[in-house]
Amino acid sequence: MSRLIETHHARNPRLWLFYAGIGGLMLVLVSGLIYRQLLKTNLYSGKERLQNLRRVVVPGPRGYIYDREGKIIVGNRPRFSVVLNLAELRGEFRAEYRKIKNNYLSLAITERPDADQLTRIARASVAQRYLDTINFILGRHETVRSTDLTQHINQTLLLPYVLLNDLAPEEYARLIERLPVSSPLQVYTASTRDYPFGAAAAHTLGYTGSNNDPAVEDFEGADLLTFKMKGSVGRTGLEKIFDEQLQGETGGAIYLVDPAGYKVELPISKRLQQRRPVQGHNIITSLDLDLQLAAERAMTDRTGAAVALDIRTGEVLVLASLPSYDLNTRVPILTAEQDVEKSGVWLNRAIQGQYPPGSTFKILTATAGLRSGAIERDNSRILCPGFYMVGNRRFPCDARNGHGERSLVGAIRDSCNVFFYKYGLETGPDLIAAEAHRFGFDHKTGIELPFEYATPHVASPTWKLATLKERWMPGDTANTAIGQGDTLVTPLQVACMIASFARGETETKPTLLHDPQRPAQHSPAIGLAAGDYQAIINGMEQCAQIGTGRLAHVDGLRIANKTGTAQKGRIDLAWMVAFAPIDNPQIAIAVVMEGTEPDVGYHGGTYAAPVVKAILEAWKEKSERAPAPPAVNFKVK
Amino acid sequence: MLPKRFDQVSPFVTLGVIMLTWLLLPLVLKTFTRATFFEIQAPLTVADSYAHDLQDFWSNRLHSKDELLQAGRDLAGLVAKYDFSVQQNQQLEADILRLENLLNLPPLPAFRLEAARVAQRDFSGWWQRFTIRKGQNFGLTVGAPVVFSGGVVGRITEVHRYTAVVDLVTSPTFRLAASISGDNRPISYQGGLNDSFKAPRGNVEFVPLEINATRNTPRRLVTSGLGGIFPAGLSIGEITNLELSPDGLFKAGDVQLDERIGTLTEVTVLVPLNPEEL
Secondary structure, X not given: OOOOOOOOOOOOHHHHHHHHHHHHHXXXXXXXHHHHHHHOHHHHHHHHHHHHEEEEEEOOOOOOEEOOOOOEEEEEEEEEEEEEOHHHHHHHHHHHHHHHHHHHHHHOOOOOOOHHHHHHHHHHHHHHHHHHHHHHHHOOOOOOOHHHHHHHHHHOOOOOEEEEOOOOHHHHHHHHHHOOOOOOEEEEEEEEEEOOOOOOOHHHHOOEEEEOOOOOOOOOOOOOEEEEOOEEEEOOHHHHHOHHHHOXXXXXXEEEEOOOOOEOOOOHHHOOOEEOOEOOOOEEEOOOHHHHHHHHHHOOOOEEEEEEEEOOOOEEEEEEEEOEEEOOOOEEEOOOXXXXXHHOOOOOHHHHXXXXXXXXXXXXXXXXXXXXXXXXXXXXXXXXXXXXXXXXXXXXXXXXXXXXXEEHHHHHHHOOHHHHHHHHHHHOHHXXXXXXXXOOOXXXXXXXXXXXXXXXXXXXXXXXXXXXXXXXXHHHHHHHHOOOOOOEEOHHHHHHHHHHHHHOEOXXXXXXXXXOOOOOOOOOEOOOOHHHHHHHHHHHHHHHHOOOOHHXXXXXXXXXXXXXXXXXXXXXXXEEEEEXXXXXXXXXXXXXXXXXXXXXXXXXXXXXXXXXXXXXXXHHHHHOOOOOOOOOOOOOO | OHHHHHHHHHHHHHHHHHHHHHHHOOHHHHHHHHHHHHHHHHHHHHHXXXXXXXXXXXHHHOOOHHHHHHHHHHHHHHHHHHHHHHHHHHHHHHHHHHHHHHHOOOOOOOEEEEEEEEEEEEEOOOOEEEEEXXXXXXXXXXXXXXXXXXXXXXEEEEEOOOOEEEEEOOOOOOEEEEEEOOOOOOEEEEEOOOOOOOOOXXXXXXXXXOOOXXXXXXXXXXXXXXXXXXXXXXXXXXXXXXXXXOOOOOEEEEEEEOHHHHHOOEEEEEXXXXXXXX
């Protein structure tokens, strides 16, 4: 029987060579181990981390925008999608790949797709199979786009692949009831902007666009491969200006992935870092939704703008611009005759529209005249024959046959051009322009909206010489005195002017933010004697009662208003400014309506007055239910 | 030496052989085996159920005549109440039909009611199921809703020749489109991980933000009818608390379910008369 175990002597010299070799190799191994595990630990753990971890960033929902009474005017709504969790389909992808490949082989086709093409076909085929399930449940006929799927797998594999977006509630209900809980198909929700009132205040509120690169702050893993869910960013209006406040706080999670990049599900206790997204801050605007809707309804389908301000605080109650667009679909709301390009639907006329102020400017001409002494409230009178001669040029009045004798009050009431030609010329263009400057016609109002028009025109000899390189003519003064010519203003500027005038001051800084504790605004006094100021007010009150602005009359409300008519190229403009109540001014309004129809007399008293009336009626109805704010402290001398 | 060593490893070899055989079996045979497993088991389940019924019968025989008389009187009262309800329902159904005709609405899906005895309960932390004593022999179909007097019981997930398996409303694998009573917006209900001996509960998701519910002011959860499987208005339970979901878009919360679900002995299957309408 042979020996099963051989023995040897440890001192056998032949073994020393072997021991040395083994020892050397062990030394190399141990050195390598020490080098990698101790010296290069950070390098390899960093590489391992980069290979095995992925960061998914989820933007927080945007904050809401409310009107001054707490009504949501911009909110968020859930957007339901049906998504496919690709990580669960790897087996199916492989099986489908083999099946398709075998089919090709069995058919002995020489021109076969290569491996990449086969992979794409297999993936699309599997995804389509799942989409067919959805199609069956929802009665749809959708197909998977292979290129989209491939792009998704290559770029955002960790995120679920969206098969259908923006499901109706009924579709979502059918899916959650019919899809198995464990299916790779799942219903996914995301936040999207919701505008409950559609086109109301569309230009003011603005809209958002996709943001593929939401900001990530204070969330670890900046070095990791990061997948970002789409966020949104304000593009226009309040959404743009207050984007920083409205933006939610980004959340996210760090996931463990396998070498192919698919997510490895960890138990809850072992989940890696996760942070919930947080909704952005809400904004309470000064807009009064009831007044806004009343104004937009009254403007019907015409083109124009309406602005209403809280006289005491400068808070904007109404900021309307038509034609508009439905914020939910961003589709212009136009009549059949209107052309998208020509209508300027995207223009926010309230802050960007450049209009000659028409006869509403006569309030400033009267103020300038009274302050300079060119107009004396009791003595300044004129017999209006229907025109006024400036040199050889005949300047017409609205009343072709003349108004007869008119004082300051009567001239304002009936909007007599002749009175203002005469006394405008006596006041002089520089003083009239200075008055316009004092009331802020030469600069932006600074409202919290983007793209407010930057360079409004106030016509004056200096301006004309500098800009047009032309000499100022007396006819220019006559035109300027009645608000025609080169002076261009925005409806918001005119609203600020009338709000300032109602307070007996010269400047109003409008704001779109509501603050119940906001103190009353104060600016330099108008600088008129009380009697002079009252004369203008009387003229405006008579205008609202029996003059050109009588269509804006509201029972039980003392209104001061002034109509205006102007032309800008081929466009006729119908203006009206108003404030009320006269004994305690609280709301100031400016409305301008555009008209291009030939042979239609666009007068402020006809086309702008109904809008003013609608706003005032809505305001009166609401103010009767609420206590009146403290009376304005007039600064009239 | 060899036979002794083989003895030691023979259980593992046997297991390996069985597993290999199972792996090598044709797919058709495997499917057949799986399907027949339940059918072979079914008679035992049904027999066990009948034995329990017999046990109940004899235990009921132990009641005194006075108790039986009292139960009879109570039953008569209930029958009178139900008779009245049936008349009211007939009147309501006639009204609904008239309104459907007036408004040209498509008729609501019609169901045949099939009462079934619960034969077996299978409750675990991961799923809760009933096996009922009716199957294909009574025309039951997969997906058919199962209800009782307190509302939703569950949905049929497997139908065998003589039995059917019902996935209970308490089970985490059960999900349906619900709505809060008086509000027609669909929300998602899903069963929860239920511990034994505790009141059954489920979860709701996608609840609109303005809806509130607390233990003191719970909101009744009913089927929405929008999912196409359950008719609208069946009671599911009561929402006892709602919290803001992580994304801030909705609320999510707990639903207290009817405690009788775990002890039901008789349920009703709503078998759709025209499954293609659903």
